[in-house]
Amino acid sequence: MKLLKDRIIRDGKIIGNTIIKVDSFLNHQLDIDLFNEMGREFKERFHNVKVSKILTVESSGIAVACIAAQYFKVPVVFAKKHEALNIDSDTFHSEVYSFTKQKSYNIRVSKKYISPEDSVLIIDDFLANGKAASGLVDIVQQAGAAVAGVGIVIEKGFQEGRTVLQQRGIRIESLAIIESIETGTIQFG
């Protein structure tokens, strides 16, 4: 998606060989016009697939999922990753390892909000090692629902997320795939 790639080049901050910060439009300040273009693009890519619900994980994924949901005309469910007293005890859950924080955490979704009839599109802002997306796939499968696919804003093509998901038979659509950020320049796939 050219608009997104141009924006990443313009505003992304490269840190070391593996991190790109896109705080100014995707993760902290949110450019809602761009999010609408992204939502439209997700709909185009998944136009031939049944989607009854969009699933994401807090926090940054929520914004992308909500704007995209307008094009699919379906509700959003977001997995909770922080302790919350006000979640049902009866949940689907999966343990996700975070490389950034070097620890595991649980993501949880109340059993009320995904049912076997659902065809669930998973949307997230980043795909790197695929741990979060895999955890979301676990949850959909625990519910006995179908995974319609995984929609990602920025994929780090140099990490194994895509391989991990494809081995599970999941279709992935990423709006921008970064193949390399070594030597301080961004190479798209």
Add this chain to the structure above:
Amino acid sequence: MKLLKDRIIRDGKIIGNTIIKVDSFLNHQLDIDLFNEMGREFKERFHNVKVSKILTVESSGIAVACIAAQYFKVPVVFAKKHEALNIDSDTFHSEVYSFTKQKSYNIRVSKKYISPEDSVLIIDDFLANGKAASGLVDIVQQAGAAVAGVGIVIEKGFQEGRTVLQQRGIRIESLAIIESIETGTIQFG
């Protein structure tokens, strides 16, 4: 806002005398059509006010803020309340006490994303004791920006949030004000 009040009556779950759970459409599963009606209503109530940015706090506030931002045609900034390695060290911040979790936490916004020229509309899902909203007001004021107002989805009118904010001279618009949930029925203000 009648549509919202009807939905709270239909789907809200009352717990004790002070808690109402609206997980099925506002806090865990998100009804994006309803969010659009809410966004339109916020715009109507604040149509005479300059708004250059919408500020909220993760996680549930993000969804409401993003959909509403489409009507104001401005970017969203969300305050981080969880430790994140990828936030700038140079932040505005405020300590917020959570009655639910009985502990304080810091909310933070990178100094890059609010400037003295901004007129910031604060949006959140709930107003109870006003601690989170006050923390967001602190951040806007630290930036030297103006607070355009506070827009809330559900206000607990029986708690002191409104008083706290009004004492600071802040205009509050709540789409539904619950005056009481004692005896198991919801009384709106």
